[in-house]
Amino acid sequence: MSLAERLLIGRLRQRDEQAFNEVVRLHGDKVFNLVLRMVGTRAEAEDIAQEVFVTVFKSIDSFRGESKFTTWLLRIAANHSKNRIKYLARRSTDGNGLDGASEAHLADNHFAPGKPPLHGHIDAPDALLEAAEMESLMQEAIATLDEEHRLLVVLRDVEELSYDEIAEITGLPEGTVKSRLHRARVALKEHLEDKLR
Amino acid sequence: MTGGDLHARMAERFSAYLEGDLPAEEKAALEGHLATCIQCRTNLEQLRRTISSLAKLKEKAPETFLPDIQGQINTRSRGRFFAKRWMLFGRIPFEWVSLAMIVAMLVYYLVSLQTSPTTVSPR
Numbered sequence: 001m002s003l004a005e006r007l008l009i010g011r012l013r014q015r016d017e018q019a020f021n022e023v024v025r026l027h028g029d030k031v032f033n034l035v036l037r038m039v040g041t042r043a044e045a046e047d048i049a050q051e052v053f054v055t056v057f058k059s060i061d062s063f064r065g066e067s068k069f070t071t072w073l074l075r076i077a078a079n080h081s082k083n084r085i086k087y088l089a090r091r092s093t094d095g096n097g098l099d100g101a102s103e104a105h106l107a108d109n110h111f112a113p114g115k116p117p118l119h120g121h122i123d124a125p126d127a128l129l130e131a132a133e134m135e136s137l138m139q140e141a142i143a144t145l146d147e148e149h150r151l152l153v154v155l156r157d158v159e160e161l162s163y164d165e166i167a168e169i170t171g172l173p174e175g176t177v178k179s180r181l182h183r184a185r186v187a188l189k190e191h192l193e194d195k196l197r
Numbered sequence: 198m199t200g201g202d203l204h205a206r207m208a209e210r211f212s213a214y215l216e217g218d219l220p221a222e223e224k225a226a227l228e229g230h231l232a233t234c235i236q237c238r239t240n241l242e243q244l245r246r247t248i249s250s251l252a253k254l255k256e257k258a259p260e261t262f263l264p265d266i267q268g269q270i271n272t273r274s275r276g277r278f279f280a281k282r283w284m285l286f287g288r289i290p291f292e293w294v295s296l297a298m299i300v301a302m303l304v305y306y307l308v309s310l311q312t313s314p315t316t317v318s319p320r
Contacts, residue, residue, distance in 0.1 A: 017267075017279055024263050032258035046259060053266045054273065131253075138250050157251035182212040189240075189247045 005069055012060045024053055027070065030159065031077045037154045038081035039088075040143050048084050052077045067168050074155070075169045082147045141191040149184035156181055203230070207237050211244050 001009075011019035031052050036045035055076050063072050142150055148170075155166045156177075167174045207230050213219045214227055231238050267279040 015278060021263060021267075024266060028258040028262050029256075032262065033254070033256050036256055037254055046262070046265070049258065049262070050266045050269055054269050057270055057278075134250060135254060138254060153251065157248050158254050160252060178212065178218075182209070185212060185244060185247060186208070188251075189244050192247060193243065 001065060001068060006065070009060070009063065009065070009069060012057075015057070020053075020057055023056065027073055028053075030070075031073065034074060034077050034154055034159055035081050037139070037142060037158050038078075038147070038150060039084055040139055044084060044088075048080050049077070052080050055080070068165070071165055071168045074159075074161075074165075078151055078155075078169055082151065085147045085150075137192060137195055138188075140195075141188045144191055145184055145187060149180060149187070152177060152181045153184045153188065157185070204234070204237055207231075207234075208240060211241050214241070215245055215248065 008019055008022060012023060028049070032045060032049045035048045035052070036042065039045055039048060052073070056073060059076075063069065142153060145153065151170065152166065155161045155169060156163075161169075163174050163177055166172075166177050170177065172180075207227055210219055210223060210227050214224065219227065231241065271279040
C-alpha cells in the first residue's frame with residue numbers, strides 16, 4: 001500500500017468526509033462497472049454500488065491493510081453483487097412469471113438492442129448501433145453464467161485485474177481461478193456463436 | 198487419441214496461450230497443431246474476440262453517484278455526516294451554536310445588571 005493510500009485510509013478511519021469523497025472519486029467508476037456487469041441493469045447497479053460505499057464508510061475499521069484497499073473494496077462489491085443476484089433469483093422464482101420488479105428490470109435494461117451503448121466515444125451511427133448490439137449480446141451472455149463464473153470473467157476480462165488480485169478477492173487458488181475462467185470464456189464464446197449464427 | 202480428443206486438449210490451453218502463460222514446450226505443440234487445424238484456429242480467434250469484447254465493457258458511474266451516497270450516509274447517520282453546508286461557512290457544529298447561545302445569555306445578563314437600578318434613591 002502506498003503512503004498516499006495509507007494516509008487516505010487513516011483519514012477515512014476518522015470519518016473524514018473529504019477523504020471519503022476522494023475514495024468515491026478514485027474508485028466509483030470501477031465499482032459501478034463491476035456491479036453493473038454482474039447484475040446487468042443500471043438501476044440495480046446504482047443501488048448496489050451506493051451500498052458498497054456506505055459499507056466502506058461504516059466498516060473501514062475492519063480493513064486491516066493486509067491486502068490492497070482496492071482488493072478489499074472490490075471484495076465488498078463482489079459480495080454485494082452476488083447477494084443481490086441470489087435475492088433477485090429467489091424473488092423471481094417465488095412469484096409467478098414477471099412481477100413488478102422484473103418488469104421494471106426489463107424496462108431498465110440498457111443492453112437491449114437499439115439502445116445506445118453505455119460506453120461513449122463512438123460517433124458514427126452504424127458503429128453506435130453495432131457497439132450497442134455487441135454490448136447487449138455480451139451482457140446477455142454474461143448473464144447466462146452462474147455468479148461465481150460471472151465474477152471471474154468480470155474481474156479478469158472486464159476490470160482487467162491480475163490473477164493475484166482475483167485470488168485475493170474470491171479466496172480461490174490461482175489455478176482454480178484460471179481453469180474456471182477458461183470454462184466461463186468458452187461458455188461465453190459458444191453463447192455468442194449461437195446468437196450470431 | 199481421437200481427433201476430437203486432440204482438439205479438446207488443445208482448446209483447454211487457449212486461454213493460457215492468449216495470455217502468454219503457456220510453457221514453451223506446450224506453446225510449440227499448440228502452435229504446431231494450429232498450423233494444420235483450421236477448426237482450432239477459428240475457435241482460438243473467436244475466443245480472442247470474445248475476450249477483447251469483454252474489455253470494452255466500460256461504464257462510468259452516474260453524475261449523481263457521490264451526492265446520492267452522501268445523502269444515504271447522512272440519512273442513516275441521522276445527520277451526523279454529510280450534513281448540508283450552511284451559507285459560505287460550511288456546516289455549523291452543534292457545539293458552536295451552544296457556545297454562541299451561552300455567550301449571548303451571559304452578555305444579556307451583564308447588560309441587564311448594568312442597566313437595572315442597584316440602589317434605591319431616597320424620595
